[in-house]
Amino acid sequence: MTDRSSSAGRPLLPALAATVTVVLWASAFVAIRSAGDSYSPGALALGRLFAGSLALVLLCLVRREGLPPRSAWRGIAISGVLWFGFYMVALNWGEQQVDAGTAALVVNIGPLLIALLGARLLGDPMPPRLLAGMAVSFAGAVTVGLSMAGGGGSSVLGVVLCLLAAVAYAAGVVAQKPALARASALQVTTYGCLVGTAACLPFAGQLVRQVAHAPLSATLDMVYLGVFPTALAFTTWAYALARTTASRMGATTYAVPALVVLMSWLALGEVPGPLTLAGGALCLAGVAVSRTRARARNAAPLAVPAAGEPRSEQVS
Template sequence: MMSTPSPASPAPSRRPGLLAAGAATVTVVLWASAFVAIRSAGESYSPGALALGRLLSGVLALGVFCLLRREGLPPRAAWPGIAVSGLLWFGFYMVALNWGEQLVDAGTAALVVNVGPILIALLGARLLGDPLPPRLLAGLAVSFAGAVTVGLSMSGGGGASLLGVVLCLLAAVGYAAGVVAQKPALGRASALQVTTFGCLIGAVVCLPFAGQLVREAAEAPVSATVNMVYLGLFPTALAFTTWAYALARTTAGRMGATTYAVPALVVLMSWLVLGEVPGPLTLAGGALCLAGVAVSRSRRRTTPVASGEAPGARRRNADRV
């Protein structure tokens, strides 16, 4: 006679989801803090030098962790995705974003770069076969409206550089393509492997800026260098690893939508750390960003499964969520 499962049996199945949600939360908090650190370090370091210094700090920390965990090389099948993500996301994206943010105000940069999550959802659907459920699309729309509101409220009145806007848009494209390329690699290698070697490839791509980094590090104040190292250790090494862990357990589109919490957190951190009091329009935009994330991450309730329903039907119901 078959035994009846105990009431506590569903608990272990919820644990991976909770861990993934926690990892995604760590990522967005640290990525939000990066904007404050970049503002300080960017005053003393050029875009390429800042990207290289950040990536070298991240590679060092990730390499030590890999040795402690005895992580080997990723499987051969994972290398194409690692290489593309390392080139486009860790390398090209960081340089383009650092450069673009020096030519446009923070609000314009945030507005343009936040096209990225929408591109991730579209590319994920096209290249990975990810679903585009109505809740995800609605959440993306609400969050993007919030990002636009935050961007407009923070934009200066002097106009934006066309080159700066183009660089921020290219950064968004590189970010989206890198995420979509990274997703299949996570099915073949661990999150730590994918992050470590992607970061290493990005650092190699940025090696032409090594001379600038050495010269600028000799003249930069200690605070700027500390912020650069912080960017490498936390928003890069830790946050990209927690991102990869969460991305391996959900769709690219849903993870991309989660990053719309970053503009709201940037507003809060700028208020607490820099004393920049946000206006009503900025606060409203931040609230819209968070509301959109909540909608995109929500799941449709399923009806209770009848006792005679086949397991395959139960899986099909779950797949619709």
């Protein structure tokens, strides 16, 4: 079972965890662009997941984490196959078929799908501030995407792959949420990553061949993707998700496009234009709106959850 009671007096920890996740996921786009020149989509996904699994299993051994309870395995397996496995392969492949702007546009329907699925399947509330913030952030993502889109750089296959990646991402998050009521964030992340690794084993031959010829920098990028944006960031994501709704966590990821623009500027020397900067500002403004809570709602007494019902603490 997750230990949420110990974080009740430390409300900043979930917010910090969400921040770590967003920053590391943004850095992944820069690393994927570099490693993708030397590794095929499936090989890159498998290498990333393998490195992440090694780091997570080692951490589980150090912390003496046991197996998740049987009741958590359904969510772990679904999120492992869809989010850790299928999503990473589809996104890597899609980004080779379309320009960065088109990929950003299509993949950023993911948080909207999370909100819809969360409301339908998990009973997540949809307060007006959350809806307004998501609308502003999505407008920012569209602006960033349009400003980065290049003429003739898209294909139907690439758009479909990015769309499938967004659907897999949303379904994986919604499947992961109930599992976090029964197992720890580290357990859910570790075994989800192991499931994703197993799902990507058909690409093992490609990975072995490409490792032998890839430059060291590309391989180090792949290891970085596994240890930090996967092992660490997915664990901090799960920690924060266990303490808020799937819809609110999905809205938080709209900060990623703005951070990607900043990191590409600093690391790759890609100077953003005024439209790109405006879109990034809209993304951050929308996240800020979605994370705020009405004063009247804060003053209302908290409902006591029924026995066995997972607590849903908002991240502020």
